[in-house]
Amino acid sequence: MAASKSAQLCMQAYQYKQTGCKYEVIKPLTDNRDAINYVVSRVGLKEPCVALKDLQNFTPKTDTQFVLIDEVQFFSAADIDRLVEIVDYNPKITVICYGLKTDSNEHLFPASQRLLEVDASTEEIKTVCQHPGCPNRASHNARFNANGTLVINGPQIEVGASQYKSLCRKHFNMFKQAALQKTK
Numbered sequence: 236m237a238a239s240k241s242a243q244l245c246m247q248a249y250q251y252k253q254t255g256c257k258y259e260v261i262k263p264l265t266d267n268r269d270a271i272n273y274v275v276s277r278v279g280l281k282e283p284c285v286a287l288k289d290l291q292n293f294t295p296k297t298d299t300q301f302v303l304i305d306e307v308q309f310f311s312a313a314d315i316d317r318l319v320e321i322v323d324y325n326p327k328i329t330v331i332c333y334g335l336k337t338d339s340n341e342h343l344f345p346a347s348q349r350l351l352e353v354d355a356s357t358e359e360i361k362t363v364c365q366h367p368g369c370p371n372r373a374s375h376n377a378r379f380n381a382n383g384t385l386v387i388n389g390p391q392i393e394v395g396a397s398q399y400k401s402l403c404r405k406h407f408n409m410f411k412q413a414a415l416q417k418t419k
Contacts, residue, residue, distance in 0.1 A: 238362040238373070238401060240333040242276035244303050247331065249282075251301055258301040260284035261293070263309035268394050274305045290314035295321060295328055307334035308344035309392060315349035338391045339378035339399070341407075364403035373401035377410060384417060385410035 244260070251258045262274055264286045269275035274282045287293060290310060295302055302321070304310075318330050332355070336347045343351075350357065364373045377400045378386045378393065385407075386398075402410070 238360045239276070239278070240335075240360055241274050241305055242278050242280050243360060244274055244305050244331075244333045245276055245280035245282045247301075248303060256300050257296070257298045258303060259295055259299050260303045260305070261290075262286050262305040263307075264288050265309040265392060266306040266394060290317045293317065293321075295325070299328060302328060302330045304330065304332045305334070307332035307350070308336075308338075308347050309334075310346045312345045312349035315346050315353065315355075319353050319355075335376055337376065339376050339386060339393075340388070340391070341375065342391065344391065362401050364406055365400040366402055366406040369403060369406060371403035371405065374404050375402045375407035377402045377407055379410075385414040387411060387414045387418075 248258060248260055260274060260282050262284050264271070266286070270281070271286050272284060274284050284305065291313065302318075304318075307315075318332070321328060322330050332350065334347065335344060337343055362373045363369070364371045378389070379398050379400065380386055381398075
C-alpha cells in the first residue's frame with residue numbers, strides 16, 4: 236500500500252546485520268508479488284527470507300534474537316497464537332510483524348484481529364493519501380478494477396500492487412459511493 240512496511244523491515248534487518256544481531260525474516264507463501272525468497276520493497280530494498288505456508292511448525296533457530304515477518308495479515312489467527320507462544324516461552328526472542336490491519340473492504344484480517352486480541356504492541360506506519368493533492372493520513376487500502384472503479388466486494392486477499400491505493404477515509408468513501416452508484 237506504499238506505506239513503506241517492507242522497506243522498514245529491510246532497514247531493520249540491515250541494522251541487525253550491522254550490529255551482529257541474529258535474525259530471521261519470514262513471509263507467507265501467499266505473498267507472491269515479487270521473488271518468493273525475498274522481501275522486496277517498492278523503493279528497491281530487498282532482504283532474503285523464508286516463505287512459509289503457515290507458522291504452525293515454525294521454530295526459530297537457537298541463536299535467533301529477532302524474527303521479522305512481512306505481510307503478517309496473510310497468516311492465520313492460529314499462526315499469531317504460535318508467535319505468541321514463541322515469544323512467551325523464549326524471552327530472548329522478539330517478533331516484529333509488518334502488515335495491514337484491514338482489507339480493501341474495511342474488514343480486519345484474521346491475523347491482524349488476533350494481534351489486537353492478544354494485546355500485541357502495535358505502531359502505525361503513517362503514509363499520505365494517494366488521491367492527487369490530498370495531504371491527509373491514509374487509513375484505507377483501496378482496490379480498484381481495470382476501469383478505475385473501487386472494488387467493494389470480492390476476496391479478502393488479492394495479491395498485487397498496481398490495483399491498490401492508500402486513501403484517507405474521505406476519499407475512500409467518495410470512491411465507495413461512486414462504486415455503489417454504478418451498481419444501481
